[in-house]
Amino acid sequence: MALAPTTKAVAGALPVGQNSPQNPAHGLYTEKLSGTSFTAPRHDNQQSWLYRILPAAAHSDFEEIDMSTSRTHLSSEESRLRQIPNQIRWDPFDFDDTVDWVHGLNLVAGAGDPVLKRGLAIYVFAAGKDMGKEAFYSADGDFLIVPQHGVLDIQTELGRLLVRANEICVIPRGIRYRVMLPEGQVRGYICEIFQGHFQLPELGPIGSNGLANPRDFQAPVASYDRDETEWKVIAKFNNELFVATQDHTPFDVVAWHGNYYPFKYDLGRFNTLGSISYDHPDPSIFTVLSAPSDTVGTALADFVIFPPRWLVAENTFRPPWYHRNNMSEFMGLIAGDYDAKIGGGFRPAGASLHNIMSAHGPDARAHEAASNAELAPQKVGSGSMAFMFESYLMVGVSKWGLKTCQKVQHDYNAESWTPLRSRFDYDGMPKSGADGGFQ
Incomplete structure (x- = not known):
């Protein structure tokens, strides 16, 4: 400091x-x-x-x-670490x-x-x-x-x-x-x-x-x-x-x-900032502390929080978008509910890990609710505090974390993203094709 x-x-x-x-x-x-x-x-x-x-x-x-x-x-x-691409979520630790x-x-x-x-x-x-x-x-x-x-x-x-x-x-x-x-x-x-x-x-x-x-x-x-x-x-x-x-x-x-x-x-003293027109800023806007790596602008570890805040952006999907990231994301929940995970599997004292380039985002229920929500100014996260340790390193999981603690949710992927269905409107569309040019 x-x-x-x-x-x-x-x-x-x-x-x-x-x-x-x-x-x-x-x-x-x-x-x-x-x-x-x-x-x-x-x-x-x-x-x-x-x-x-x-x-x-x-x-x-x-x-x-x-x-x-x-x-x-x-x-x-x-403590031997195993690097795996699967999304992992843990029940609350004992x-x-x-x-x-x-x-x-x-x-x-x-x-x-x-x-x-x-x-x-x-x-x-x-x-x-x-x-x-x-x-x-x-x-x-x-x-x-x-x-x-x-x-x-x-x-x-x-x-x-x-x-x-x-x-x-x-x-x-x-x-x-x-x-x-x-x-x-x-x-x-x-x-x-x-x-x-x-x-x-x-x-x-x-x-x-x-x-x-x-x-x-x-x-x-x-x-x-x-x-x-x-x-x-x-x-x-x-x-x-x-x-x-x-x-x-x-x-x-x-x-x-x-x-x-x-x-x-x-x-509670963190001063959140965000969009007042459309779209989300990157989650780096919620960084409390950062430990830089040797590469400028890339963190060994960012400590990021998602506190109570107002969402006001126009014509914008409210939870975070689906994404694959060059950073590994370990999330924990101190209290309340995290607005992108409303299914009940991400609970206080639990955790999740989305490793480098492992695809993730809102679960199916959160996506459905956000897609049909009235786009009005909304206070999210009341009574909640989620956080993230984010790193440019590929993070391995210990044997204790994978097996011994007996907290891994083996249905995490199936519960969160398998229920997603195609929303593409096929009517009048060719079966395949491309416009053959660049925009």
């Missing part, structure tokens, strides 16, 4: 005029947290300076966790009251390799227990967390974030945190990107305002604990889990400043 907060929990904890004084105030240690290379261009450079009671390096060696005994499905046989945040992560789909810092992973999470005296971080990439149910009280090194359904949270690579559940069970979705960071999309001809505005993103303020008992630090490193111990809390940052930090955003 472009903002660069400055925050302290104790007066005088932030040095004045320099970042790393010989003897920081209050006996603190200086630590630099870098989210980009030191020499990245200024507009891309992300780093923060932390002033903490003990540096993050003060821990034992990391030991690999035996994943065969874990409920987490990240790197075992369950709650799991028996696990905490770390052990409630399940890989559904992904592409690429965190070792090479290329690609992404998509998870669903479900948990019912607080994390104990432990902190978790991913060295693989940034987590974009989309809660569907419940409240996440996220204690990060840089301060706390309380994240509810219809809000999102981004925790950048390497930042340590733990998740508490003040209202019990939680469930939702995560997109982890292995390269770059999420940023606001360029607005181009839209101008200086619209979509998600920078002022509505919230960063934590410095908040530290004093605890000199044993803690664990759990690292996600190339989709494996490792654990180290230390004799003090990881949450001991007394002050910090910079532009590399976790943040949250209320999706």
Whole structure:
């Protein structure tokens, strides 16, 4: 994000005029947290300076966790990815009251390799227990967390974030945190990107305002604990889990400043834009955050939402058109009904995947209703919030996502598009032919 907060929990904890004084105030240690290379261009450079009671390096060696005994499905046989062209839809994923945040992560789909810092992973999470005296971080990439149910009280090194359904949270690579559940069970979705960071999309001809505005993103303020008992630090490193111990809390940052930090955003503050004459704009008009690829104008991951909004276009089919896309589309539903899927199969806490060039669009019932609807200004999506993780990569599905979770709807295609019938008027038309020229 472009903002660069400055925050302290104790007066005088932030040095004045320099970042790393010989003897920081209050006996603190200086630590630099870098989210980009030191020499990245200024507009891309992300780093923060932390002033903490003990540096993050003060821990034992990391030991690999035996994943065969874990409920987490990240790197075992369950996570092997299969790339298939079929449209896939999942019933709502289950709650799991028996696990905490770390052990409630399940890989559904992904592409690429965190070792090479290329690609992404998509998870669903479900948990019912607080994390104990432990902190978790991913060295693989940034987590974009989309809660569907419940409240996440996220204690990060840089301060706390309380994240509810219809809000999102981004925790950048390497930042340590733990998740508490003040209202019990939680469930939702995560997109982890292995390269770059999420940023606001360029607005181009839209101008200086619209979509998600920078002022509505919230960063934590410095908040530290004093605890000199044993803690664990759990690292996600190339989709494996490792654990180290230390004799003090990881949450001991007394002050910090910079532009590399976790943040949250209320999706209800998104300023939707659309057509006021005819036809639909491309769905990119609903992009909240984007992680660019190396190809200009092409995203490793776009986070797109479909919130309540007015449709007013003249002589225009209201739901999205049928399409085949150069991007893979993973959709989830936080609440309500999605206007292009009225048949009942796409439900809150469920999901769908339409991979690269896999044809999709409104189901037969939605098409029939939209084709005969009165074309008047209409409010759609009231009480609803659907979203999409969109990527230029061909996304594979894990064994957990295809089989183990037992949520795949095997009648998705048959229910949605097989009932479509030809509407072509054959009367007076030749059986075949072409006009033999170009227009």
